[in-house]
Amino acid sequence: MELDQALQTFIVESRELLEAMEESLLGLESSPDDHDAINAIFRAAHTIKGSGGLFGLDGIVAFTHVVENVLDRVRSGEVPINGDLIALLLSCRDYIGMLVDQIAADSAAQPDKETEATGIMLLNQLRTYQAGEKKQSPISATAQSQPRMAVVPPPDGTVESDHWHISLRFGHDVLRNGMDPLAFIRYLDNMGKIIHVVTLPDAMPLAPDMDPESCYLGFEIDFHGDGVDKTTIEGVFEFVRDDCTLRILPPHSRIEEYTRLINELPEDKIHLGELLVNSGSLTRKELDEALHLQQILRAEYSQEAAPKLGDILVEQRVVQPELVDAALGKQKLAKENKAQESKLIRIQADKLDQLINLVGEMVIAGAATSLLAQRTCDPALHEATSTLSRLVEEIRDSALQLRMVQIGETFNRFNRVVRDVSKDLGKDIGLSICGAETELDKSVVEKIGDPLMHLVRNSMDHGIEKAEVRRQRGKPAKGTVHLNAYHESGSIVVEVGDDGGGLNREKIFAKALEKGLITASQNLSDVEVYGLIFEAWFSTAEQVTNLSGRGVGMDVVRRNIEALRGTVEIDSREGIGTTVKIRLPLTLAIIDGFLMGVGSASYVVPLDMVMECIELDEAERRESRESNYINLRGTVLPFIRLRDHFRERSKVSRRENIVVVQYAGQKAGLVVDELMGEFQTVIKPLGKLFGNLKGISGSTILGSGEVALILDVPALIQRAASRDAQLLACSQAEQIVA
Amino acid sequence: MAKTVMIVDDSASLRQVVGIALRGAGYEVIEGCDGKDALSKLNGQKVHLVISDVNMPNMDGITFVKNLKQIPAYKFTPVIMLTTESQEGKKQEGQAAGARAWVVKPFQPAQMLAAVSKLVMP
Amino acid sequence: MTISIEASNGVCHARVTGEMTIYHAAEMKGELLPCLDSSTEVEIDLSEVSEIDTAGFQLLLLAKREAVSAGKLLRLVAHSPATLEVLDLLNMAAYFGDPVMMPRASRQM
Numbered sequence: 001m002e003l004d005q006a007l008q009t010f011i012v013e014s015r016e017l018l019e020a021m022e023e024s025l026l027g028l029e030s031s032p033d034d035h036d037a038i039n040a041i042f043r044a045a046h047t048i049k050g051s052g053g054l055f056g057l058d059g060i061v062a063f064t065h066v067v068e069n070v071l072d073r074v075r076s077g078e079v080p081i082n083g084d085l086i087a088l089l090l091s092c093r094d095y096i097g098m099l100v101d102q103i104a105a106d107s108a109a110q111p112d113k114e115t116e117a118t119g120i121m122l123l124n125q126l127r128t129y130q131a132g133e134k135k136q137s138p139i140s141a142t143a144q145s146q147p148r149m150a151v152v153p154p155p156d157g158t159v160e161s162d163h164w165h166i167s168l169r170f171g172h173d174v175l176r177n178g179m180d181p182l183a184f185i186r187y188l189d190n191m192g193k194i195i196h197v198v199t200l201p202d203a204m205p206l207a208p209d210m211d212p213e214s215c216y217l218g219f220e221i222d223f224h225g226d227g228v229d230k231t232t233i234e235g236v237f238e239f240v241r242d243d244c245t246l247r248i249l250p251p252h253s254r255i256e257e258y259t260r261l262i263n264e265l266p267e268d269k270i271h272l273g274e275l276l277v278n279s280g281s282l283t284r285k286e287l288d289e290a291l292h293l294q295q296i297l298r299a300e301y302s303q304e305a306a307p308k309l310g311d312i313l314v315e316q317r318v319v320q321p322e323l324v325d326a327a328l329g330k331q332k333l334a335k336e337n338k339a340q341e342s343k344l345i346r347i348q349a350d351k352l353d354q355l356i357n358l359v360g361e362m363v364i365a366g367a368a369t370s371l372l373a374q375r376t377c378d379p380a381l382h383e384a385t386s387t388l389s390r391l392v393e394e395i396r397d398s399a400l401q402l403r404m405v406q407i408g409e410t411f412n413r414f415n416r417v418v419r420d421v422s423k424d425l426g427k428d429i430g431l432s433i434c435g436a437e438t439e440l441d442k443s444v445v446e447k448i449g450d451p452l453m454h455l456v457r458n459s460m461d462h463g464i465e466k467a468e469v470r471r472q473r474g475k476p477a478k479g480t481v482h483l484n485a486y487h488e489s490g491s492i493v494v495e496v497g498d499d500g501g502g503l504n505r506e507k508i509f510a511k512a513l514e515k516g517l518i519t520a521s522q523n524l525s526d527v528e529v530y531g532l533i534f535e536a537w538f539s540t541a542e543q544v545t546n547l548s549g550r551g552v553g554m555d556v557v558r559r560n561i562e563a564l565r566g567t568v569e570i571d572s573r574e575g576i577g578t579t580v581k582i583r584l585p586l587t588l589a590i591i592d593g594f595l596m597g598v599g600s601a602s603y604v605v606p607l608d609m610v611m612e613c614i615e616l617d618e619a620e621r622r623e624s625r626e627s628n629y630i631n632l633r634g635t636v637l638p639f640i641r642l643r644d645h646f647r648e649r650s651k652v653s654r655r656e657n658i659v660v661v662q663y664a665g666q667k668a669g670l671v672v673d674e675l676m677g678e679f680q681t682v683i684k685p686l687g688k689l690f691g692n693l694k695g696i697s698g699s700t701i702l703g704s705g706e707v708a709l710i711l712d713v714p715a716l717i718q719r720a721a722s723r724d725a726q727l728l729a730c731s732q733a734e735q736i737v738a
Numbered sequence: 739m740a741k742t743v744m745i746v747d748d749s750a751s752l753r754q755v756v757g758i759a760l761r762g763a764g765y766e767v768i769e770g771c772d773g774k775d776a777l778s779k780l781n782g783q784k785v786h787l788v789i790s791d792v793n794m795p796n797m798d799g800i801t802f803v804k805n806l807k808q809i810p811a812y813k814f815t816p817v818i819m820l821t822t823e824s825q826e827g828k829k830q831e832g833q834a835a836g837a838r839a840w841v842v843k844p845f846q847p848a849q850m851l852a853a854v855s856k857l858v859m860p
Numbered sequence: 861m862t863i864s865i866e867a868s869n870g871v872c873h874a875r876v877t878g879e880m881t882i883y884h885a886a887e888m889k890g891e892l893l894p895c896l897d898s899s900t901e902v903e904i905d906l907s908e909v910s911e912i913d914t915a916g917f918q919l920l921l922l923a924k925r926e927a928v929s930a931g932k933l934l935r936l937v938a939h940s941p942a943t944l945e946v947l948d949l950l951n952m953a954a955y956f957g958d959p960v961m962m963p964r965a966s967r968q969m
Contacts, residue, residue, distance in 0.1 A: 175914060204918070212889040
């Protein structure tokens, strides 16, 4: 049913608003004067209340009403924003989220006892910010200030008629304001029964002076409605109360009220009186009495101005123009932000995946076509296929771009985490975010959340010291956790850093020694020592807290990152802080590759990682067969001969090339036979069987239909480097022995 | 001839529910998700009444009504603005822009229907 | 809204098509009132009026009043449902004095 659908929309919408609310609330912690944020929070509560009311979700409405009320006082500056209030509002946000979840589960659900208790507790807390709450029910209708009514004179005789008498005089502008008096009279007629109506054109000037867009009409209406009261009738005219004078006489009103009415109306008195008699409001006798009374009262009332149109305007608050301007400027900024958001469309992720798959197939088919075209000598066909492959490339890039999302959203979630965890730990810790706009593949983003969470918690728990320790060390009492992201040669780097105590090299070394993982004589670099904390057994935390023992789960972090073909390293300085660097491939689907041949086999490395290619001359070839590094313009470059690494048994080719690859600041050479150039590489995962192969991260299909292996550059570099180090260590040892 | 009502609000669920209520009563309903969107959807067609939220992205309700009233075909079109009790200041701005009718959020569909039919019978 | 005006035998026949609303009020006033100056008898055909609001109705009242005060005749004929509804709602059929076919049961006085 339609309404159910609308309710679903409401649930989705509310959740989005609550997200935005949380984000803004957290933003307020650092900049409490951010009006945009306050407005956004207010608007979230306001919209949820507004839409909730439509669905009769009284629980949500009643609660958000109070929240909105407090927020409004914040907005107007009556209530200052502070940590306590933000904490309370966050809890309120969570509570509203809970109510929404309950409705999502079962739209007729009533909150259980526990939920209800939470709500009451929060309401009590809100009350302190709420002083002067109007006694207005949140679901009340609109009628506020009442149209001006006649003063009640002392009791006397009443008239016989049991009709309401309504006297209406419209202001000149009512039509121009878009209001049609006919519409209100129609509505009245629908509400009960119009017994009699007299249309009075008396106020209409002569034709030349008559403005056709002005209203000159008045109406005297006798109305009968069962169960209708004065407020209801006033309500009919609520929208024109500034544009009309409305007089309502209830059934059996006193004669002098009619007298007063006749007195106040602009038309000729006798004429009016006749009208009232004709309409059945008054009997002839009553009219006579009224007119008699009028004589007496005239002196008294002639001085008093009849109610003027738009009296209510005066009551309205006057706002200083500068304030309005400032508010508008602020609002405009917020709108521009919003405008960007609303340009987004939602697509189901699997549709995108399917598109990427198809593009992948197209890339392969395109490569096959190019290959076939190259075999013919048809220049037009060459031309056509090269255009085609350029387009395919563009499509590939745009398709991949579709899956790229900014990491900011993932980062922002940590605002709340840092806030909550620091409260738990009793430490004052802030979060700073850099590079939120850095984009990476959605599939990567989804998987990076957990490792980041672990690292952030680790930093807060073990990295950042207690306030007194920090003060002793001359650091600001407030600790900071940094999240940073940037692109670097085909990878995205995500850093989780803290300005805490740093890792204790000796302690880690000792622990590793104790566990027998290393030997005392081993000469390890800092990075290698710190890398030990990613080993499964590691934990140096002297005190294990409820959050995480350091090292417990660090191996899980590394496994998760490696599953994404990424690497993780740690940089730390004692007393200054620790930074964990996660390096991830930009995408998991298609890359620009560099194709190389060794014997009959083909290999691909990501093009971004290729620095240069050098042909080895005879002398270098000879030299390279003896050692595992060459002299590259004065620096030592370790290399791996792929022919040996993959045990290629074919005949050694006449020429060899070295491809210099770089990853994470380290370089290595890959010795291959043939350089085959750039190649669009659709990454196909290796089957489970090959999952553990070192040095290979995937496979791809060439245009010829052959399979090429994608090299795991980080693993190869590490291998080259470690072997290099071992060799160096050996030669040093030999020297010492000698 | 059915009367046409335009509802402008950034809450899709609100538009949906108001739409259901009004269509059920015999009105034709056009929706706009903010001021800008609403203006682009008018296309000079006859609209008997406009319901607009105040606080909206892209173009707020006040600016929208101001713009609407600049278009000759909508100069006299009645406007119901959706507000909260707390938006007295906005009310004044709305009034200056040309709105005269107000409905306070949250409201029940029936309340909205009543407000609409006071101004335009279906 | 369009008004077509034909004069024959000193009678001005005006036929209003479309909506008699405030959007066209100024135009209507400019076209209908001159008929009263040029003829002694004016007949306004309302059969094609699709919609009428207070502004439109008020103009008919003005025309009638001007006609009466100038001693001329003004007749509203062939009322469309929209115009009849207003005439009935405001109880003004008698004021104009034209024969009309009331579409719904007449009111209890």
